[in-house]
Amino acid sequence: MNINKNFITLIIIYLLFNSLFIFTADYYVSSKRGSGQLATIDNPALDLGNIIHKLRPGDTVHIAGGTYLGRGENGSDVINVPVTIIGGYNEYFSLRDPFGIYKTIMSGSNKTVNYTGSARIFFDLMKYNEETVGEIVIDGLIIDNGARNRYNDEREVLIVRYGDSKTGLTPTPDSGGILIKAGAIYNSEDIWKITVKNCIVMNTAPALGAISIYGHKNSIINIANNLIINNTGIGIYLGSTYHDVIDTPKFFVEDNTVLFTLRFDQYASNNTGVSVQTDIGIYSMFRNNLFGFADNLGFLKNGRDSLTLIDNLIINNVDTDFYEAVNRTKIIVDKLNDEAIFLTDDSDGNIKDIIYIPVSKNWSSYYIKRFVLSKKVESYKVISNIDLINTMRKMFKLEPIIKDIITTVEDPVWLNRLSIDEAINTGMYKYKDKYGCSFTFD
Numbered sequence: 001m002n003i004n005k006n007f008i009t010l011i012i013i014y015l016l017f018n019s020l021f022i023f024t025a026d027y028y029v030s031s032k033r034g035s036g037q038l039a040t041i042d043n044p045a046l047d048l049g050n051i052i053h054k055l056r057p058g059d060t061v062h063i064a065g066g067t068y069l070g071r072g073e074n075g076s077d078v079i080n081v082p083v084t085i086i087g088g089y090n091e092y093f094s095l096r097d098p099f100g101i102y103k104t105i106m107s108g109s110n111k112t113v114n115y116t117g118s119a120r121i122f123f124d125l126m127k128y129n130e131e132t133v134g135e136i137v138i139d140g141l142i143i144d145n146g147a148r149n150r151y152n153d154e155r156e157v158l159i160v161r162y163g164d165s166k167t168g169l170t171p172t173p174d175s176g177g178i179l180i181k182a183g184a185i186y187n188s189e190d191i192w193k194i195t196v197k198n199c200i201v202m203n204t205a206p207a208l209g210a211i212s213i214y215g216h217k218n219s220i221i222n223i224a225n226n227l228i229i230n231n232t233g234i235g236i237y238l239g240s241t242y243h244d245v246i247d248t249p250k251f252f253v254e255d256n257t258v259l260f261t262l263r264f265d266q267y268a269s270n271n272t273g274v275s276v277q278t279d280i281g282i283y284s285m286f287r288n289n290l291f292g293f294a295d296n297l298g299f300l301k302n303g304r305d306s307l308t309l310i311d312n313l314i315i316n317n318v319d320t321d322f323y324e325a326v327n328r329t330k331i332i333v334d335k336l337n338d339e340a341i342f343l344t345d346d347s348d349g350n351i352k353d354i355i356y357i358p359v360s361k362n363w364s365s366y367y368i369k370r371f372v373l374s375k376k377v378e379s380y381k382v383i384s385n386i387d388l389i390n391t392m393r394k395m396f397k398l399e400p401i402i403k404d405i406i407t408t409v410e411d412p413v414w415l416n417r418l419s420i421d422e423a424i425n426t427g428m429y430k431y432k433d434k435y436g437c438s439f440t441f442d
Contacts, residue, residue: 024057024058024059024060024134025056025060026041026059026060026061026062027039027040027051027059027060027061027062028040028041028044028045028062028063028064028093029045029046029047029048029051029061029062029063029064029068030044030046030063030066030091031046031047031064031066031067031068032064032066032091034046034047037050037051037054039051039054041062041092041093044064047068047069047070047071048061048068048070048077049070049072049074050071052071052077052078052079055079055081056081056083057081057082057130057132057133057134058082058083058132058135059081059083060084060085060086061084061085061086062089062093063085063086063087063088063089063104063141064089064090064091064093064102064104065087065088065089065090065098065101065102065103066104066105067105067107068104068106068107069107069108069109069112069147070106070114070116071114072112072113072114073108073109073112073114074112074114074115074116075107075108075112075115075116075120075148075173076108076116076117076118076119076120076122076175077106077121077122078118078122078124079124080124080125080127080128081125081128081130082123082125082128082133082134082136082192083134083137084135084136084137084139085121085137085138085139086137086139086140087104087106087139087140087141087142088103088140089102089104090102098140098141098142098198098439099142099424099427099428099439103142104141104142105144105420106120106121106141106142106143106177107143107144107146107147107148108120108145108147108148109147109148110147110148110149110169110170111168111169111170112170115170117170117171117173117175118173118175118179119175119177119179119206119212120143120145120148120175120176120177120178120204121138121141121143121177121178121179122179122180123179123180123181123182124181125180125181125182125183125192126181126183126241127183128182128185128186129186130186131186131187133187133190133191133192135193135194135195136180136182136192136193136194137194137195137196137197138178138195138196138197138199139195139196139198139199140198140199141199141200142199142200142202142420142423143177143178143201143202143204144200144202144203145173145177145202145203145204145205146203146417146418148170148172148173149172149173149203149205149415149417150162150163150164150169150170150171151417156416157366157414157416157417158414158415159172159205159413159414159415161174161205161413172205172415173204173205173206174207174264175204176204176206176208176209176210176211176212176231176233177201177202177204177210178196178199178210178212178213179209179211179212180194180196180212180214181214181241182194182215182216182219182241183216183241184216184217184242185217191217191218191219191220192215192216192219192221193219193221194213194215194219194220194221194222195222195223195224196211196213196223196224196226197222197224197225197226198224198226198439199226200226200227200228200229200420200423200424200427201226201228201229201231202227202228202229202230202231202418202420202423203231203415203417203418204231204232205231205232205233205264205415206232206264207232207233207264208233208234208237209233209235209236209237209277210233210236210261211223211228211235211236211237212234212236212237212239213237213238213239213251214239214240214241215239215240215241215242215249215250216240216249217242217244217247217248217249218247218249219242219249219250220249220252221238221249221250221251221252222252222254223251223252223254223256224254224255224256225255225256225437225438226256226257227256227257227259227423227424227426227427227436227437227439228256228257228258228259228261229257229259229260229418229423230259230260230262230415230417230418230423231260231262231415232262232263232265232272232273232413232415233264233272233273233274234261234271234272234274234275234276234277234300235258235261235274235275235276235291235294236256236258236275237276237277237279238251238253238278238279238282238284239279240279240280240281240282242281243280243281245281248282248283248305249281249282249283250282250283250284251278251282251283251285252284252287253276253284253285253286253289254286254288255287255288255430255437256289256290257289257290257426257427257431257435257436257437258276258289258292258294259292259293259357259426260293260367260418261273261275261293261295262414262415263295264413265413266413271296272295273294273295273296274294274296274297274298274299274300275291275292275294275298275314276291276298276299276300277299277300277302278300278301278302278303278307280302280304280305281303282303282305283305283306283307284305284308285308286307286308286310286312287310287311287312288311288312288434288435288436289312289313289435289436290312290314290315290431290435290436291312291314291315291317292313292314292315292317293315293317293357293392294317294318296317296318296319297317297319297320297321297322297323298314298317298320298321298322298333299314299321299322299323300325301322301323301324301340301342302325302326303325303326304326305342306342307342307347308343308344308346308347309336309343309350310348310350311348311350311434311435312349312350312351312435313350313351313352313353313355313431313434313435313436314350314351314352315352315353315355316388316392316395318388321333321336321352322336322340324340324342326341326342329341332352333351333352336350353432354394354395355431355432356395356396356397357395357396357426358422358425358426359396359418359422359425359426361396361397361398363416363418363419364398365398366416367396367414367416368392368396368398370414386401389401424439427439428440
């Protein structure tokens with residue numbers, strides 16, 4: 001049989017062209033040695049933002065310890081392809097210690113001509129249409145928005161949500177630390193696989209999630225061993241870009257610590273100041289997490305979808321521990337198995353308890369000052385429960401107070417800046433040897 005040689009040539013070219021997308025690359029970034037855009041292990045790039053345009057599906061970016069401000073110090077890295085980002089390396093990428101001497105800190109600047117208010121790490125895959133899917137992995141990053149925020153004075157206690165053109169100060173970003181939005185896939189048989197692990201997200205001031213992940217049809221999302229501490233809005237938000245009764249995204253949330261989630265501002269709705277919120281149209285399983293010190297709710301469950309809660313420690317939430325939005329029912333953790341309608345039958349072992357939170361007396365004193373009687377009862381969550389206040393103080397090893405010394409204050413937006421070292425201390429070990437994250441890696 002005669003076969004046209006030109007046809008064979010075209011087939012070979014086609015196969016070679018498509019094989020290019022099978023091979024993946026490793027890129028390297030160093031704040032100390034970086035220069036140019038080669039991003040090799042010997043010639044690393046200076047910032048992740050400088051090489052985003054080079055990334056292809058399945059690539060891996062290795063980032064050495066240091067502080068990274070984004071391309072042009074814009075404070076946000078927006079990525080449109082599925083890749084893996086790993087932080088915490090030494091300068092030569094031979095050792096890794098993300099919470100010790102090689103901290104990879106993703107931050108920004110409050111005074112920059114290239115300001116953007118987007119999430120610090122934003123995977124925007126809503127318009128992704130390539131055949132190669134790949135995984136999305138974020139591992140070992142410290143997202144600290146402290147330097148991006150605008151504070152009212154040098155104490156860095158109260159944030160300001162507007163900018164100042166005279167001084168060049170930009171507004172406090174109303175966005176989180178990690179935002180991932182996964183859309184439809186070119187090949188409907190493929191699914192998104194997304195992992196966020198071993199990360200810290202702190203000092204962010206969003207209305208929604210400090211970590212927000214939106215899955216698509218049949219997506220598998222793992223959120224594991226992260227510390228989400230001192231943020232406004234929602235600690236972890238689980239969302240969906242695919243709403244159907246079947247083939248929903250599936251979230252597995254294990255060994256995370258979520259602490260100090262504040263209301264967005266004094267006028268915010270009851271959907272802020274929440275440790276965890278789930279969207280309608282998802283399946284989610286939570287195991288061995290610590291959710292505590294939320295200005296409003298420990299857990300906000302939307303929709304009628306299956307939810308599994310196993311062995312979680314849920315503590316000191318101002319309004320209530322668990323809220324089923326469909327039937328508007330507030331439930332304390334002790335009554336979950338009795339009163340929650342949409343929990344699966346294997347949900348069990350969720351408790352509250354007294355634990356010690358290892359933050360400084362200076363930070364905890366400012367934090368607890370918010371919990372006082374307010375003149376503007378209608379505009380801010382008012383706490384007059386002395387037992388709750390004193391339980392919080394006990395967990396900070398502060399002396400108890402009595403009702404007579406509670407004073408009145410105005411209603412500023414509090415987000416007392418927490419240091420990275422203090423944050424790491426709160427996530428170094430599991431609480432009660434079981435709950436939350438642990439940063440004691442070998």
